[in-house]
Amino acid sequence: MVCVPSILTALRADPWRGLRWLGGLAGLLAVVACTATAPKPTPPSAPAVRIPIAPPPSAPSSPADAKFAAFLAEARVTALAQGITAATFDAATAGIAPIPAIAAMNANQPEFSKPVWSYLDSAVSARRIKDAQFRLAQYGDVLARIEATSGVPKEILVAIWGMETDYGSDTGGFNLFAALATLAYDGPRADYARPEFFAALRLYQEQHYPLSEMVASWAGAFGQTQFTPTTFFKYATDGDGDGRIDLWQSAPDALASAAKLLSSQGWKTGQPWGYEVRLPGNFPYELADTDTLKPIADWRALGVTTAQGDALPDAPDNAGILLPAGARGPAFLVLPNFNVILKYNNAVSYALAVGLLADRMAGAPPVWHAWPRDERPLSRAERIQFQTDLAKLGFDPGVPDGVLGRRSRAALRQYQKSHGLAVDGFPTASLLALLDQAAAKAVE
Numbered sequence: 001m002v003c004v005p006s007i008l009t010a011l012r013a014d015p016w017r018g019l020r021w022l023g024g025l026a027g028l029l030a031v032v033a034c035t036a037t038a039p040k041p042t043p044p045s046a047p048a049v050r051i052p053i054a055p056p057p058s059a060p061s062s063p064a065d066a067k068f069a070a071f072l073a074e075a076r077v078t079a080l081a082q083g084i085t086a087a088t089f090d091a092a093t094a095g096i097a098p099i100p101a102i103a104a105m106n107a108n109q110p111e112f113s114k115p116v117w118s119y120l121d122s123a124v125s126a127r128r129i130k131d132a133q134f135r136l137a138q139y140g141d142v143l144a145r146i147e148a149t150s151g152v153p154k155e156i157l158v159a160i161w162g163m164e165t166d167y168g169s170d171t172g173g174f175n176l177f178a179a180l181a182t183l184a185y186d187g188p189r190a191d192y193a194r195p196e197f198f199a200a201l202r203l204y205q206e207q208h209y210p211l212s213e214m215v216a217s218w219a220g221a222f223g224q225t226q227f228t229p230t231t232f233f234k235y236a237t238d239g240d241g242d243g244r245i246d247l248w249q250s251a252p253d254a255l256a257s258a259a260k261l262l263s264s265q266g267w268k269t270g271q272p273w274g275y276e277v278r279l280p281g282n283f284p285y286e287l288a289d290t291d292t293l294k295p296i297a298d299w300r301a302l303g304v305t306t307a308q309g310d311a312l313p314d315a316p317d318n319a320g321i322l323l324p325a326g327a328r329g330p331a332f333l334v335l336p337n338f339n340v341i342l343k344y345n346n347a348v349s350y351a352l353a354v355g356l357l358a359d360r361m362a363g364a365p366p367v368w369h370a371w372p373r374d375e376r377p378l379s380r381a382e383r384i385q386f387q388t389d390l391a392k393l394g395f396d397p398g399v400p401d402g403v404l405g406r407r408s409r410a411a412l413r414q415y416q417k418s419h420g421l422a423v424d425g426f427p428t429a430s431l432l433a434l435l436d437q438a439a440a441k442a443v444e
Contacts, residue, residue: 068098071185079201088205096178098185105218106189116324116349117371123163123353124360132158132361135167142252146239150259151269155358157255160344163354164226168251171224172217176200180220180229188401189219196220199229213248223247224254227261235261258344265343266336271315273341273355274322274334276307276368285327286413286423290334290348291406293318299333307368324348326426330369376429386427389435390415392442 079089135158143154165171183193216222236245239256247254280303296312322332341351380402387400395411409425416423
């Protein structure tokens with residue numbers, strides 16, 4: 001209930017703000033009046049929009065708050081021009097503020113900051129495999145139908161489900177609009193987050209989900225298979241046949257939507273994502289790059305075998321060699337479906353975890369070759385130093401951001417090749433020490 005004395009106080013303190021408050025209250029009463037006289041919509045096709053009463057905004061207390069408030073004011077104009085109603089925008093953004101923790105999460109994504117073996121220890125743990133097998137049985141009929149229509153194996157779908165939200169148990173704890181607005185108003189991911197923010201408003205307006213249920217990850221991905229709002233409008237599918245798509249509450253909807261995304265990105269039915277292989281002692285490591293694709297016969301000619309030492313099986317497509325932990329770690333031959341998984345999350349560790357988890361739930365053995373667990377993981381500051389050193393030495397790693405992606409690894413390979421080292425593109429503490437020395441000499 002709105003208190004009359006509080007309105008009078010607001011009018012005396014700030015007449016313009018008080019008038020705006022009264023205008024909002026009048027609009028709200030109009031909505032309530034219309035709701036009272038209109039026939040009740042029949043769920044689930046057109047449930048009523050729930051519009052909470054928002055308190056009057058407080059004055060910005062810092063430059064960051066002022067910038068956030070300015071973003072929301074500008075976004076409101078843009079949203080209304082895109083067909084978002086004022087009631088939708090005001091309800092979705094009522095009371096939201098920047099979330100300071102998001103900046104730290106953006107800088108320390110586990111797919112990029114943890115050693116791949118540590119990442120896989122939790123991603124493909126015995127508990128997660130056991131839970132995956134339970135889900136395969138629990139949703140057997142649903143998964144069989146989705147696999148038959150999409151061509152995507154049920155094990156891959158359950159693996160993505162497990163990786164994204166631990167089979168629906170953790171769909172995120174952030175307000176979807178606050179998370180996306182935090183990324184959109186400032187920072188390196190603004191270009192990503194701004195269209196997602198407006199798509200989230202459209203999602204709320206068209207689908208009428210309760211705001212209390214619209215929770216997301218820090219990056220604004222939501223639901224049991226973690227779709228972004230724009231991805232929802234491209235691939236979301238009614239998997240349970242109830243005439244409504246709810247990725248938060250319906251596992252069949254989430255699984256069917258993930259299958260549609262992978263299928264649309266070119267999933268090749270009947271082909272694996274890849275498998276572990278054994279490299280010969282004289283293998284040219286500069287060829288171990290997922291961008292270097294060769295026919296299976298060419299890899300056989302170079303002495304590459306399965307992990308057990310057998311001849312590589314035939315495949316219709318070219319394949320690449322992946323060394324996620326460098327020359328000392330396991331090697332994998334990856335086929336086109338590996339790149340399709342990367343469309344879901346563009347991190348090699350993630351795609352590898354999905355593939356291995358899918359294999360394990362189907363009864364495959366663990367990775368054969370040992371991981372180089374004696375290698376000390378690099379801190380974010382050290383990863384930035386890696387990139388800074390490479391740039392000083394004339395190798396282009398891109399912007400020093402602590403994420404050693406394709407460009408940084410390509411620059412590292414160039415350095416390794418120029419110094420007669422194994423060209424595996426894998427950053428280590430000992431290699432960083434060499435780069436530090438070389439970079440120091442270069443600036444003397």
